[in-house]
Amino acid sequence: MSSTVHLMSLFLLLFSTLMVSLAHPSSDFGFGWGGGSYNSLSPNFYDFSCPQANGIVHFVLVKAIVKDPRMAASLLRLHFHDCFVQGCDASVLLDDSATIVSEKGATPNVNSLRGFEVIDEIKAMLEEACPGVVSCADILALAARSATFLSGGPLWELPLGRRDSKTANLKLANDSIPSPFFNIQTLVAFFKKQGLDETDLVALSGGHTIGMARCSTVKKRLYSQKGNPPDVFLEKAYLNELRSVCPLSGGDNNTSPLDYATPRAFDNSYFKLILGGRGLLGSDQALWSGNESRVMSLVQAYAEDRALFFSQFAKSMVKMGSMKPLLGSNGEIRKNCRRVN
Ligand code: HEM
Ligand SMILES: *[C@@H]1O[C@H](CO)[C@@H](O)[C@H](O)[C@H]1NC(C)=O
Ligand SMILES: *[C@@H]1O[C@H](CO)[C@@H](O)[C@H](O)[C@H]1NC(C)=O
Numbered sequence: 001m002s003s004t005v006h007l008m009s010l011f012l013l014l015f016s017t018l019m020v021s022l023a024h025p026s027s028d029f030g031f032g033w034g035g036g037s038y039n040s041l042s043p044n045f046y047d048f049s050c051p052q053a054n055g056i057v058h059f060v061l062v063k064a065i066v067k068d069p070r071m072a073a074s075l076l077r078l079h080f081h082d083c084f085v086q087g088c089d090a091s092v093l094l095d096d097s098a099t100i101v102s103e104k105g106a107t108p109n110v111n112s113l114r115g116f117e118v119i120d121e122i123k124a125m126l127e128e129a130c131p132g133v134v135s136c137a138d139i140l141a142l143a144a145r146s147a148t149f150l151s152g153g154p155l156w157e158l159p160l161g162r163r164d165s166k167t168a169n170l171k172l173a174n175d176s177i178p179s180p181f182f183n184i185q186t187l188v189a190f191f192k193k194q195g196l197d198e199t200d201l202v203a204l205s206g207g208h209t210i211g212m213a214r215c216s217t218v219k220k221r222l223y224s225q226k227g228n229p230p231d232v233f234l235e236k237a238y239l240n241e242l243r244s245v246c247p248l249s250g251g252d253n254n255t256s257p258l259d260y261a262t263p264r265a266f267d268n269s270y271f272k273l274i275l276g277g278r279g280l281l282g283s284d285q286a287l288w289s290g291n292e293s294r295v296m297s298l299v300q301a302y303a304e305d306r307a308l309f310f311s312q313f314a315k316s317m318v319k320m321g322s323m324k325p326l327l328g329s330n331g332e333i334r335k336n337c338r339r340v341n
């Protein structure tokens, strides 16, 4: 434990140094004052209005991950489930109310999404430091970046200035977030609908290098269904291992790592596992076993070259994180991420 904490503080130190240099790029990005009207995202958005924003997000995350190592994965996923439903607007964070039907009840989210309390804690600290300035949507993007980096993954320059929605859309969450039972063609189609291509699909699926899935998600692959054998693409020893965690009856809330080789490390072992039939979800294995040659060659390339995966993951995260942001005077800056102002 204490060595973990040490490692974390080292990361934090390194991170702050990097952040200072990232905050002052030599590029010609516009300077954002925050809160004003602004028609595009910018890495400098909070430089004057809330320079502590990234530091506060990172500080709360370090604490949260020391307490619960899985939290890094849970926060990375939260940003993804936000962005795929009416853009990256923190719609996923809204609770049920008189005017809101929460996305938290959607099939891909219910009993599965985690990390809402950590976002609340970050938001509370930011409201103390810079009231009414930092959006919940930007908190999700910053948290996903810190979570990746703290797990050993890449760091990237992050465009900011998203505003928060006044609406949520449970049906759209049901219909837009891909299912783990999809084949490769449907996965590609769902990403295309969001403006993301095969390269983004494969790189972003690499987010499954950390985190867990429930047996209820996995079980269909493990046992015969209506006379069909277990998933033929599952490697036999891994299949038996999974059956011991996920018995035929019961244990639906038991969990298994998405990358059982290095469950907490953000690395490229997810892709190596897929090459050997050890992808946990059907949608993971489909990247290799689905026989889409373009997708397969990307899986192979990332399995062989960690640096290549890291740089594409960073690019695809920026692309996903920039989907349909609310800008200017659209939306609002929520005071509490769980409800509209
Ligand atoms: C390609 C389509 C995707 C599908 C079908 C999919 C599906 C899933 C499923 C079913 C789970 C487990 C949920 C549970 O059993 O409770 C999961 C977990 C996770 N997903 Fe995905 N996902 C996809 C893409 C992504 C992307 C793009 C990211 C982020 C870049 C991501 C990050 C994660 C993480 C980190 C976890 C673990 C969360 C935790 O441990 O709390 N996934 N995903
Ligand atoms: C699994 O956990 C959820 C809460 O996260 C609970 O509602 C459900 O009853 C649990 N299912 C089983 C089979 O224990
Ligand atoms: C969401 O999906 C679940 C099951 O797939 C279904 O029971 C529910 O009615 C759906 N809700 C909406 C609004 O589509």
Ligand SMILES: *[C@@H]1O[C@H](CO)[C@@H](O)[C@H](O)[C@H]1NC(C)=O
Binding pocket: 289, 290, 291
């Ligand atoms: C992919 O091709 C292999 C070898 O021809 C075949 O065994 C497998 O069933 C194919 N996969 C799918 C999803 O059709």
